[in-house]
Amino acid sequence: MAQIKLPDGSIKEIPDGTTVGQLAEGIGKRLAQAAIVGKVNGKLVDLFYPLTGGPHEVQIITDRDPEGLFVMRHSCAHVLAQALRHLYGTGVQYTIGPVIDNGFYYDIEFPKEVGFSADELPKVEKEMQRIVEQDLPFSREDVAPDRAKDLLHKENQRFKDEIIDELAKQGEQSVSIYRQGDFTDLCRGPHLPSTGRIKAVKLLNLAGAYWRGDAAREQLTRIYGTSFFDRKQLDEHLRMLEEAKKRDHRVLGPRLGLFTIDDAVGQGLVLWKPKGAVVRQELQNFISEHLRRQGYQQVFTPHIGRLGLYKTSGHYPYYRESQFPPLVDRELVDQLAAEGCGCAELANRMEKGEVEGYLLKPMNCPMHIRIFASEQRSYREMPVRLAEFGTVYRWEKSGELGGMTRVRGFTQDDAHLFCTEEQVSGEIQGCLELVKIVLATLGMNQYRVRVGLRDPDSAKYVGDADQWDRAEKACKDAAQTLGVNFTVEPGEAAFYGPKIDFVVRDVIGREWQLGTVQVDYQLPRRFDLAYTGADNKPHRPVMIHRAPFGSMERFIGVLTEHFAGAFPLWLAPVQVAVLSISEKSNAYAEQTADSLKAAGLRVESNLSPDKIGAKIRTATLDKIPYMVVLGEKEQQAGQVAIRHRTEGDKGSMALAEFIERLQQELATRGQAPAVANG
RNA sequence: GCUGGCAUAGCUCAGCGGUAGAGCGCCACCUUGGUAAGGUGGAGGUCCUGGGUUCAAGCCCCAGUGCCAGCUCCA
Numbered sequence: 001m002a003q004i005k006l007p008d009g010s011i012k013e014i015p016d017g018t019t020v021g022q023l024a025e026g027i028g029k030r031l032a033q034a035a036i037v038g039k040v041n042g043k044l045v046d047l048f049y050p051l052t053g054g055p056h057e058v059q060i061i062t063d064r065d066p067e068g069l070f071v072m073r074h075s076c077a078h079v080l081a082q083a084l085r086h087l088y089g090t091g092v093q094y095t096i097g098p099v100i101d102n103g104f105y106y107d108i109e110f111p112k113e114v115g116f117s118a119d120e121l122p123k124v125e126k127e128m129q130r131i132v133e134q135d136l137p138f139s140r141e142d143v144a145p146d147r148a149k150d151l152l153h154k155e156n157q158r159f160k161d162e163i164i165d166e167l168a169k170q171g172e173q174s175v176s177i178y179r180q181g182d183f184t185d186l187c188r189g190p191h192l193p194s195t196g197r198i199k200a201v202k203l204l205n206l207a208g209a210y211w212r213g214d215a216a217r218e219q220l221t222r223i224y225g226t227s228f229f230d231r232k233q234l235d236e237h238l239r240m241l242e243e244a245k246k247r248d249h250r251v252l253g254p255r256l257g258l259f260t261i262d263d264a265v266g267q268g269l270v271l272w273k274p275k276g277a278v279v280r281q282e283l284q285n286f287i288s289e290h291l292r293r294q295g296y297q298q299v300f301t302p303h304i305g306r307l308g309l310y311k312t313s314g315h316y317p318y319y320r321e322s323q324f325p326p327l328v329d330r331e332l333v334d335q336l337a338a339e340g341c342g343c344a345e346l347a348n349r350m351e352k353g354e355v356e357g358y359l360l361k362p363m364n365c366p367m368h369i370r371i372f373a374s375e376q377r378s379y380r381e382m383p384v385r386l387a388e389f390g391t392v393y394r395w396e397k398s399g400e401l402g403g404m405t406r407v408r409g410f411t412q413d414d415a416h417l418f419c420t421e422e423q424v425s426g427e428i429q430g431c432l433e434l435v436k437i438v439l440a441t442l443g444m445n446q447y448r449v450r451v452g453l454r455d456p457d458s459a460k461y462v463g464d465a466d467q468w469d470r471a472e473k474a475c476k477d478a479a480q481t482l483g484v485n486f487t488v489e490p491g492e493a494a495f496y497g498p499k500i501d502f503v504v505r506d507v508i509g510r511e512w513q514l515g516t517v518q519v520d521y522q523l524p525r526r527f528d529l530a531y532t533g534a535d536n537k538p539h540r541p542v543m544i545h546r547a548p549f550g551s552m553e554r555f556i557g558v559l560t561e562h563f564a565g566a567f568p569l570w571l572a573p574v575q576v577a578v579l580s581i582s583e584k585s586n587a588y589a590e591q592t593a594d595s596l597k598a599a600g601l602r603v604e605s606n607l608s609p610d611k612i613g614a615k616i617r618t619a620t621l622d623k624i625p626y627m628v629v630l631g632e633k634e635q636q637a638g639q640v641a642i643r644h645r646t647e648g649d650k651g652s653m654a655l656a657e658f659i660e661r662l663q664q665e666l667a668t669r670g671q672a673p674a675v676a677n678g
Numbered sequence: 679g680c681u682g683g684c685a686u687a688g689c690u691c692a693g694c695g696g697u698a699g700a701g702c703g704c705c706a707c708c709u710u711g712g713u714a715a716g717g718u719g720g721a722g723g724u725c726c727u728g729g730g731u732u733c734a735a736g737c738c739c740c741a742g743u744g745c746c747a748g749c750u751c752c753a
Contacts, residue, residue, distance in 0.1 A: 209749050209750095220681090255689080318753085396751085397680095402745090579713090582712090584711095609708095610715090612713060613715065
């Protein structure tokens with residue numbers, strides 16, 4: 001007899017060899033019908049998995065469990081590969097087909113004569129549907145690795161060899177083969193009882209992918225799909241994808257006049273248009289207030305600096321690939337040209353440090369360090385906190401660029417804190433507090449925090465172990481004090497010190513690193529920085545790099561999506577739209593707009609001959625927070641009729657009162673709604 | 679950088695190897711209106727760039743550039 005314990009705590013005795021499916025049947029008919037797979041002692045197994053001995057903890061996974069969806073999607077990947085073989089012949093090579101967030105994919109190598117395109121996805125879907133309707137049962141066979149290879153060779157598959165060899169090397173005595181109908185695949189499983197359990201499947205797009213993620217190896221076609229247990233959920237998911245597309249900052253940004261990226265200017269170089277500049281300026285003002293409060297000092301530094309500076313910092317040539325090539329000193333170029341020096345030779349000499357040149361700065365820190373080093377420093381003035389909205393340039397590979405989130409020139413809300421060893425902990429806390437204020441004010445609560453620590457088994461880190469221990473503890477403590485969920489990730493530290501990253505997810509599900517706080521022992525040493533201690537001896541300061549927004553470009557890109565372009569009043573490029581009912585009221589409207597502008601508000605008037613409905617629609621689509629509707633009625637009463645973008649008609653009030661309320665809302669940065677009903 | 683797809687009016691997109699299209703936007707005129715689209719007319723094109731095939735190329739071929747998806751990378 002086998003002993004099993006069910007999730008409700010009940011204990012059952014069943015004959016040895018009873019399958020999970022049979023167990024489900026014994027519990028209830030409906031459960032058996034809904035059953036997808038079983039979970040035995042925490043491991044997912046097929047319904048035909050036999051239970052023996054025990055005691056085992058057994059749970060029946062149904063289509064209502066997340067694991068059920070996972071298994072179904074995995075089975076979908078198999079059906080996809082099967083359909084492709086039906087349509088494009090046995091020359092179709094299938095490699096790996098895992099489940100991912102919100103779906104699955106399969107990496108395929110098509111025979112050379114097949115030019116597979118996205119247009120054919122519906123055809124493939126139809127074939128998958130046919131396979132689903134046949135309701136083919138999935139079966140499993142456990143075989144020795146060599147036997148598995150033979151089986152798959154019979155299916156014409158060669159990629160699987162490599163996976164099987166690896167499993168064998170890991171000591172696996174047997175591997176599992178799954179089959180449904182005429183399809184055979186190496187797979188860990190488990191799978192659905194049969195293909196008929198797939199209810200709603202949709203192939204989404206294709207993309208290139210490398211075999212084993214290695215650019216040197218075969219290029220495969222990755223086919224993405226998703227599936228759900230009912231049509232409604234699939235439709236809802238597809239609708240959400242559409243919705244997400246509408247929030248995409250690459251669409252919204254240009255439409256709302258925030259920024260443009262112009263091929264004539266260059267790839268990955270952002271042109272901030274007037275409305276985008278307003279948003280950026282407001283954010284910078286906001287953060288500057290907090291910088292002053294926290295005792296930062298603002299500095300400005302140039303866009304280029306001598307190559308030698310970046311050799312000292314270690315940025316050149318170590319990160320050469322991700323920098324724009326150096327600018328070479330004019331006189332030297334002339335002289336070298338006269339000598340007949342070629343490009344290869346020039347690069348060579350530059351590397352060796354024989355050629356003077358300038359680098360478009362990839363980071364601000366070396367220049368801030370030189371500011372710190374420009375004076376003799378006493379422990380009494382520490383910490384020194386130097387802040388700059390500093391623009392840096394990085395040579396991102398062309399395929400990496402996109403929108404505002406991955407660009408070649410960007411402005412960091414950067415700062416470098418030079419402090420004593422004892423001050424590190426407090427300074428980190430101050431940095432995190434700032435990030436927390438920023439994100440809270442903007443209502444961005446969907447972020448995660450990563451504390452990157454050193455890998456204890458690696459020797460690549462600089463600084464002594466004591467320092468590291470203290471700094472890592474300071475980072476962890478600060479994250480704890482901050483009161484946010486954070487993960488500790490050993491091996492994720494920079495080589496020069498531990499770090500804390502804030503990662504935000506955008507509407508398409510991509511994650512972006514925004515704010516970052518990093519402790520650095522390396523640069524103070526490379527630049528031989530020192531301050532005089534109370535003991536009248538020189539001491540090495542510790543540096544902290546921090547950027548709460550990360551970069552203005554990326555931050556505003558993500559922020560645009562976060563608000564779907566509808567910025568809160570304090571950030572809105574246009575805060576109030578003044579709309580005249582008819583041209584008879586244009587004069588009153590203009591006068592009102594002037595008063596609003598005089599009060600410091602950003603105002604746009606619409607005095608066109610459009611009807612009021614159309615004007616309201618336009619202003620609403622432009623995401624302007626407040627509308628002032630002005631007709632003869634308002635003029636006679638000496639009032640303004642207020643409409644809020646999302647809340648609709650707010651009734652009339654005196655202009656002075658409206659201004660007063662807006663100013664209140666601005667003062668609190670929208671933390672308290674200003675124009676309430678009435 | 680690699681693979682695939684795409685590139686036509688300011689925007690979103692149709693388009694057949696044979697005279698370049700629609701909707702929105704823009705401009706003008708009519709209308710002077712009351713809380714998400716009033717009507718009419720008009721302007722606007724290097725069909726991404728450079729080559730090639732063809733009597734004829736926006737369409738077919740080659741190369742380049744850019745964008746999108748993904749891979750790889752991301753101090």
